Amino acid sequence: MLNERLLKQIEFIKEIDNVKYIQRKTKLFNSDRNENDAEHSWHLALMVLVLTEHSNQPIDVLKVLKMVLIHDIVEIDARDTFIYDTQKSHSNTEEERLAANRIFGMLPKEQADEFIAIWEEFEAGETHEAKFARAMDRLAPLLQNTSNNGGTWQEFGVKYSKVYEKKSVIKEGSDTIWNFAEGLINESVEIGILKK
Template sequence: MDTTDLIKQIEFIKEIDKLKYIQRRTRLFNSDRNENDAEHSWHLAMMAIILSQHSNTPIDVLKVVKMVLIHDIVEIDAGDTFIYDTAKNHVNTADERLAAERIFGLLPKEQADDLIAIWEEFEAGETDEAKFAKSMDRLEPLLQNVSNNGGTWKEYDVDYKKVYEKKQIIKNGSVSIWDYAEKLIEESVANGILKKL
């Protein structure tokens, strides 16, 4: 029995355990503990399943789940870039590309190629599935910051304009979820947890 593929797959599984150690700036709901990338990815996968009916168009939910489960794996090597970082842009970087090739490259070639293609599709944000996946990725930290009385918005002095600009991508995947998110943003200003200059 040839176990070559199995050995590669187990190595990949062991490697991605490192995602549990990548700390994000956002905190768990109603908590002072920072979320890690593995928790974030799991939460997005559940959100995609539960909220899929709100997608602007019919989507392949399994593909969206794959996207959100793997989208941050590159951060094992490249690190997490805070969405409101003013020094480093929150877009696909050369470091992330190298990380994708190394980490997914641990798998048998066919699986590696498939996951890299899904990761690239998410990053490009052009397909209906990628748009919805990105909506989930932007919604979760919004909900967290609201639950934490401003959370990272207050901690890093992020204003309404920056939040609105980063969050409006939600509408590309779901207008109805964007309507809900936009109300949360406006309520956050009214409640004094997000400053409007």
Template sequence: MNFEHLQKQVAFIHEIDKVKYIQRKTRLFNSDRNENDAEHSWHLAMMAIILAQHANEPIDTLKVVKMLLIHDVVEIDAGDVFLYDTAISHTNTEAERKAAERIFGLLPPEQAEELIAVWEEFEAGETAEAKFARAMDRLEPLLQNVSNNGGTWQEHNVKYDQVVQKKSVIEHGSKTLWDFAKTLIDDSVEKGILKK
């Protein structure tokens, strides 16, 4: 048994526990409590398993689950950026790249390379798996905001056009889920929980 290999894996497992302490802006369904990144990642992974049949193209669901479980690990170092933040871009940053290299670099080289490649694939958003994973990442907060009568939309004065622009990524992974999401967005305007 190669204990050095195992020690690296355990060091990574220990490090990613920090994901549980990263607070997101969105709140749990029907709740005043903010979600943390670990809860978010778990929920997205479950959503991908349940909703995989709605993907635009055939997908490797296990790969999607991997993407969703690791996509926010970089926030241990880089922090969480609110999707509607106008001062900081929500796209891949140099800080996230350095975080990926440091955190996944705790693993034995072969595993580190695999997880960095999976993370990069998610960030690029070009494969069927990445498109579907990104659809899950955009759908969950929408569902949370609807369940919380506007939630962070209301709190941060987010408008209809901003939501449509940011959430339209869902369509690249699932036209069906985008149609559903668009209905929820439009209904939110009618209910007065999202402003035009």
């Protein structure tokens, strides 16, 4: 008889394959193809490994990696909410909570509890690890949009003030990366790919 714990873990692994089908509004670098959530999470994980030295505070890198790898799994049920959506809040919703409980709840209890706690920590954005993970989450689409002549900013008429507001979260995780990001935002206005 197969180990029940292993069977639960395998079912979870099969379920999260669905993250590959969740399309984001942001397009790949220098491309007109939309990124999916799995690509986004993979990219963030590598960004964490490369950019950790720029964190404002010492951080537990493994915990940050867990955050960026699981933070969008809830979108299997809740779908992706565009950060600049004017109709639906991008913050933690009851829909996402239900998704977290269902999807992470497929795991053995202690793993489910750990993943839910990590997801909640990311969403709250209060710990050093969460602040750095969220900085990476906001930096990636900024780099993508600047590589695509404004990308989703142009496509959806997003203005400078909204981009600045949403991206300013980066400074909570890294002053160094925020200085770079702020420069990119201002340069985007100067070259006309982001409107004031």
